[in-house]
Amino acid sequence: MNLSLEGRTYVVMGVANKRSIAWGIARSLHEAGAKLIFTYANERFGKSVKELADTLEGTESLFYECDVTDDEAIIQTFESIQQDVGTIHGIAHCIAFANREELNGEFLNTSRDGFLTAHNISSYSLTAVARAAKPLMTEGGSIVTMTYLGGEQVVENYNIMGVAKASLDASMKYLASNLGKDNIRVNAISAGPIRTLSAKGVSGFNKVFEEIDRRSPLKRPVTQEEVGDTAYYLMSDLSRGVTGEIIHVDGGFNIVA
Ligand code: NDP
Ligand code: N5H
Numbered sequence: 001m002n003l004s005l006e007g008r009t010y011v012v013m014g015v016a017n018k019r020s021i022a023w024g025i026a027r028s029l030h031e032a033g034a035k036l037i038f039t040y041a042n043e044r045f046g047k048s049v050k051e052l053a054d055t056l057e058g059t060e061s062l063f064y065e066c067d068v069t070d071d072e073a074i075i076q077t078f079e080s081i082q083q084d085v086g087t088i089h090g091i092a093h094c095i096a097f098a099n100r101e102e103l104n105g106e107f108l109n110t111s112r113d114g115f116l117t118a119h120n121i122s123s124y125s126l127t128a129v130a131r132a133a134k135p136l137m138t139e140g141g142s143i144v145t146m147t148y149l150g151g152e153q154v155v156e157n158y159n160i161m162g163v164a165k166a167s168l169d170a171s172m173k174y175l176a177s178n179l180g181k182d183n184i185r186v187n188a189i190s191a192g193p194i195r196t197l198s199a200k201g202v203s204g205f206n207k208v209f210e211e212i213d214r215r216s217p218l219k220r221p222v223t224q225e226e227v228g229d230t231a232y233y234l235m236s237d238l239s240r241g242v243t244g245e246i247i248h249v250d251g252g253f254n255i256v257a
């Protein structure tokens with residue numbers, strides 16, 4: 001079994017800074033020998049992505065701006081990648097957004113606009129990206145998205161993001177069904193809470209960490225590196241029989257009632 005990702009190219013979407021889960025994934029894939037392509041929403045974070053990627057020794061990464069609310073931008077991004085590198089072997093989709101004011105209080109108060117925004121960025125984008133990327137995965141591929149327990153169970157304050165993650169999880173399964181014949185696998189990693197820019201300032205985040213120390217089987221939070229290594233497994237041939245799956249990288253928290 002060849003565990004090296006040398007000679008393979010992966011697109012990593014959603015690095016905002018060094019705490020990003022996408023950055024943990026990028027480092028694991030890089031250590032395995034992969035060539036990396038980064039996409040970022042807009043120039044606000046483009047600079048920091050490039051500075052971070054410069055710290056990866058021995059490879060030259062490529063960068064593309066891609067706001068996933070824009071269909072044309074997604075199509076254009078993957079057309080450019082096709083022109084620049086040809087074939088890709090996988091995508092890490094690490095993108096989510098909901099209006100901050102909807103991430104506390106009651107889900108009942110979710111606005112139409114807030115509902116649509118969360119689904120547009122956090123769920124539909126996976127389908128749009130998979131469709132645009134399919135022609136580039138001529139040797140098969142692996143698409144990995146990031147989800148959270150709040151899509152399977154009610155988690156206080158997660159609210160509209162929980163509903164969007166349920167939609168993302170179902171999209172992942174339908175995409176796995178459609179793309180299996182092209183030897184493209186689609187899976188999700190359900191990560192336990194990690195302190196990232198997204199999570200900064202959202203209500204209840206500290207309380208969630210107290211719960212983890214007390215109740216989760218491993219009695220500690222998980223790290224970006226642990227999520228990154230599971231993404232490496234999903235990108236590698238070790239997982240060649242796995243598609244349509246949600247793998248929990250949460251120290252076992254989801255099994256505890
Ligand atoms: P980050 O804030 O580091 O990453 C979120 C990313 O989403 C940013 O890079 C942001 O890009 C990107 N994004 C938002 N809107 C758009 C858009 N319109 N187009 C393109 N990109 C966009 O947070 P995380 O690493 O925590 O989040 C990554 C994924 O992991 C998300 O799906 C999240 O739900 C999931 N997750 C996180 C957990 C956690 O505890 N942190 C737990 C379980 C799942 P930009 O910065 O350029 O705006
Ligand atoms: C139960 C919890 C805690 C409460 C809910 C948190 C939900 C967070 C997810 C969304 C994606 C956060 C978000 O959209 C924040 C934005 O409103 C404001 N932030 C930004 O705009 C920053 C600058 C950019 C970079 O952020 C994004 N997203 O673009 C859940 C936690 C225990 C686990 C968790 C944090 C899950 C998750 O999905 O991220």
